Amino acid sequence: MRQASGTLLVTAPRQGLHLITDAVAGWVAGQGVGEGLLTLMIRHTSASLLIQENAAPAARRDLENWLARIAPESRDFEHDDEGPDDMPAHLRSVLTATTLSIPVQDGRMRLGTWQGIYLCEHRRQPSGREIAAHLLGA
Amino acid sequence: MRQASGTLLVTAPRQGLHLITDAVAGWVAGQGVGEGLLTLMIRHTSASLLIQENAAPAARRDLENWLARIAPESRDFEHDDEGPDDMPAHLRSVLTATTLSIPVQDGRMRLGTWQGIYLCEHRRQPSGREIAAHLLGA
Amino acid sequence: MRQASGTLLVTAPRQGLHLITDAVAGWVAGQGVGEGLLTLMIRHTSASLLIQENAAPAARRDLENWLARIAPESRDFEHDDEGPDDMPAHLRSVLTATTLSIPVQDGRMRLGTWQGIYLCEHRRQPSGREIAAHLLGA
Numbered sequence: 001m002r003q004a005s006g007t008l009l010v011t012a013p014r015q016g017l018h019l020i021t022d023a024v025a026g027w028v029a030g031q032g033v034g035e036g037l038l039t040l041m042i043r044h045t046s047a048s049l050l051i052q053e054n055a056a057p058a059a060r061r062d063l064e065n066w067l068a069r070i071a072p073e074s075r076d077f078e079h080d081d082e083g084p085d086d087m088p089a090h091l092r093s094v095l096t097a098t099t100l101s102i103p104v105q106d107g108r109m110r111l112g113t114w115q116g117i118y119l120c121e122h123r124r125q126p127s128g129r130e131i132a133a134h135l136l137g138a
Numbered sequence: 139m140r141q142a143s144g145t146l147l148v149t150a151p152r153q154g155l156h157l158i159t160d161a162v163a164g165w166v167a168g169q170g171v172g173e174g175l176l177t178l179m180i181r182h183t184s185a186s187l188l189i190q191e192n193a194a195p196a197a198r199r200d201l202e203n204w205l206a207r208i209a210p211e212s213r214d215f216e217h218d219d220e221g222p223d224d225m226p227a228h229l230r231s232v233l234t235a236t237t238l239s240i241p242v243q244d245g246r247m248r249l250g251t252w253q254g255i256y257l258c259e260h261r262r263q264p265s266g267r268e269i270a271a272h273l274l275g276a
Numbered sequence: 277m278r279q280a281s282g283t284l285l286v287t288a289p290r291q292g293l294h295l296i297t298d299a300v301a302g303w304v305a306g307q308g309v310g311e312g313l314l315t316l317m318i319r320h321t322s323a324s325l326l327i328q329e330n331a332a333p334a335a336r337r338d339l340e341n342w343l344a345r346i347a348p349e350s351r352d353f354e355h356d357d358e359g360p361d362d363m364p365a366h367l368r369s370v371l372t373a374t375t376l377s378i379p380v381q382d383g384r385m386r387l388g389t390w391q392g393i394y395l396c397e398h399r400r401q402p403s404g405r406e407i408a409a410h411l412l413g414a
Binding site: 175197199201208234241248252275 | 278279366367369375406409
């Protein structure tokens with residue numbers, strides 16, 4: 001049994017959901033672990049992770065619109081130091097995931113056929129995001 | 139230290155939340171690991187996992203109703219290839235969990251007295267669901 | 277590779293979000309593991325865990341208010357055995373997290389600069405809460 005730690009650096013092209021499955025799969029494949037457990041943790045509070053439908057752009061757009069309805073930009077927030085998209089970014093992060101745990105077999109994540117891993121960039125102005133990665137296995 | 143990987147196959151009797159604690163506990167008990175970490179990941183994007191109140195049917199019904207209010211069937215979704223319950227199923231999956239990490243001791247999950255593990259079937263027409271299971275420990 | 281299991285006992289001073297980062301970091305530091313994986317699972321269904329903004333009290337208040345809007349106290353719940361804050365406490369737990377997985381390096385959690393770990397106490401009358409902790413590494 002052994003372990004590997006790393007950091008994935010990703011920058012979204014714009015606000016919204018962006019597939020990063022290939023980047024994660026590449027990192028996992030490079031560690032030489034056949035069976036094990038992958039952990040991902042985004043090191044930010046205004047961006048997040050999500051496992052969701054990987055094929056239909058319409059599903060992605062519906063999801064983005066729904067997040068915007070549930071956690072809308074509003075004048076009612078007390079915390080707006082960095083603009084009107086500041087607090088909604090935190091709330092949309094809460095609705096999605098900060099940490100993910102993914103079983104690995106034959107050197108690959110055991111995702112279902114329709115599952116992809118998304119970086120959710122909740123700020124209007126994207127910036128570089130760090131995802132801490134940890135793989136444990138044999 | 140050693141690990142075990144498996145797949146739990148479950149089919150919900152109908153749309154909604156269904157306790158699968160016993161099936162998960164049975165799989166864990168069969169691996170002969172005393173202390174360790176259990177990871178569950180559902181391999182679908184229109185069904186999900188949840189740890190919640192295991193005793194009161196009324197709490198389960200309130201939870202189902204609340205999910206239906208927060209992520210309602212609506213004509214406003216662009217993605218409706220598989221019917222009006224398609225996109226809400228994805229959203230209700232986002233609100234709940236795709237992966238769970240559960241510490242194990244004495245061969246048993248360390249769930250609290252009132253905690254149960256639910257399969258959340260968000261489609262009206264249930265189908266067979268795969269849950270990837272991984273147990274690491276000694 | 278080795279592992280450690282423990283229980284963190286925490287009581288919130290009042291309903292809402294309370295930082296417990298230091299208590300968790302202390303437990304991790306005491307296990308003598310340099311690199312590894314920390315898992316936290318709260319053993320309750322009316323309190324939860326969350327990784328979010330650790331610095332701005334206004335962000336914390338906005339988050340508490342938003343949870344109260346999305347999962348409000350209401351007369352419409354069937355399950356109210358323990359009062360009007362009973363069912364909303366379960367729903368706010370669903371919106372946040374029951375389990376967290378956090379990579380560890382150099383004996384410290386790899387949290388980002390602005391990330392803190394919160395105990396979310398959703399009942400009006402706080403009680404002692406148990407958080408199962410598991411650390412695996414070397």
